[in-house]
Amino acid sequence: MKHIQVFAGAGLILMLVGCNPSTKGTIVVNSEPGGAAIYINDTLTDYQTNHVFEEVEEGEYSIRLLLAGYLPWSEVVTVQAGKTVTIEAKLEAVEIGALRWRYETGNDVYSSTALGADGTIYVGSWDNYLYALDPSGKLLWRYDAGHLISASPAIGSNGTIYITSYDKNLYAINPDGSLKWSYMTDGNIHSSPAIGADGSIYFGGKYRKPGTQELVDYLFAIDTDGNLKWKYRTENKIKSSPAVASDGTIYVGSNDGFLHAVNPSNGSRKWAFEIGAAVESSPAVGADGTIYVGSQDGKLYAVSSGGAELWNFPTNGAVSGSAALGPDGTIYIGSADSRLYALDPSGNKLWEYNAKRTIRSSPAMGANGTIYFGALGGTIFALNSDGTLLWNYEADGNVQSSPAIGEDGTIYVGSDDDYLYAIYGDSPLASSAWPKFRHDAQNTGRAR
Secondary structure (H helix, E strand, O other): OOOEEEOOOEEEEEEEOOOOOOOEEEEEEEOOOOOEEEOOOOOOEEEEEEEEEEEEEEEEEEEEEOOEEEEEEEEEEOOOOOOOOEEEEEOOOOOOOOOOEEEEEOOOOOOOOOOOOOOOOOEEEEOOOOEOOOOOOOOEEEEOOOOOOOOOOOOOOOOEEEEEOOEEEEEEEEOOEEEEEEOOOOOOOOOOOOOOOOOOEEEEEEEEEOOOOEEEEEEEEEOOOOOOEEEEEOOOOOOOOOOOOOEEEEEEEEOOOEEEOOOOOOOOOEEEEEOOOOOOOEEEEEOOOEEEEEEEOOOOEEEOOOOOEOOOOOOOOOOOOOEEEEEOOEEEOOOOOOOOEEEEOOOEEEEEEEEEOOOOOOOOOEEEEEEEEEOOOOEEEEEEOEEEEEEEEEEEEOOOOOOOOOOOOEEEEOOOEEEEEOOOOOOOOOOOOOOOOOOOOOOOOOOO
């Protein structure tokens, strides 16, 4: 690099010859109030407002801010070399518990929403379609799965969406809505897929016994290319959705009356815990490895990672939903007896809330301690952490779908009235061992 000195009056100008000028600029992102999550080009950054991004390449950037309890904010900015772009966003508060939007499908929505990293909302319907919506509720695409979808989608680390259907298939769908691959079984699939740390997909289904018309029930393990890795036999159908522990063990309930623990490497049995009644509930896994699962016998069971019963809590109705766990270890579970229960880690009742309608929906917990769930009759409930009612919203049909919570606090839940509802909330998903049905926003069903 050469230096040429040019005198101009009393000033010294230093010209750099042979040196490329900087092509980078700065973006300052401020908001009122602060603390909003910052997305750049639909990718969540590690930063919140107020923040300064330095050494940003020239070009256009989409900036999106999300803060629970406030409307999403977005703007496109242009970065120029050596210049600073400053954003001063005034965030608008929303009415908590009010409808943000609703999207009409062609039939009942039992499926529970999965949320992509870019905010895309995925949900299945009994009209046979898997839907992809943007955060404003606008349709991006839909995929025809050939038959009813009652299961919930799961999203892999590369953005692939997995969904099962009554047409006997597990589908792998690309983020643009095109088919990646499908895997066919021999019976309707009720079970939602879970995703292992290595990308393996687990779900319950049926295979026809060779040379006969007899359908046999299995837990399937499929690799990321759509090939069968192994299958594990149960003695009755699997409506439960698998849960994957941090060590890779797969837990799944069956209508054969057992909770099964399966080795991820080869599909061999680790143990089977006998409950004696159908297990349609999907297991939840605690931070210490305890498995919580409900049964049609009306009880919630706590089972050790070794397969021993720790305790059970009796309700007065079938327990079909999945438990949610609070950061302090509190266990939340609904029952067909119309009550949502809060239990301490030893299985003692802390409180109960009478929803006055059957509860099949699994609760979800916000970071501020709010508990969300639905009930037959169409009510979506939000409870304080002490079990008192915070607010409720009335859908026009039964709510058997389980709530999902967006980064901005929006609650997504489906109804038998054919709609997916988006309701304003004021807190993102709680950071706990198992805060919702299928564990996380992507519905992986995997403990971390």
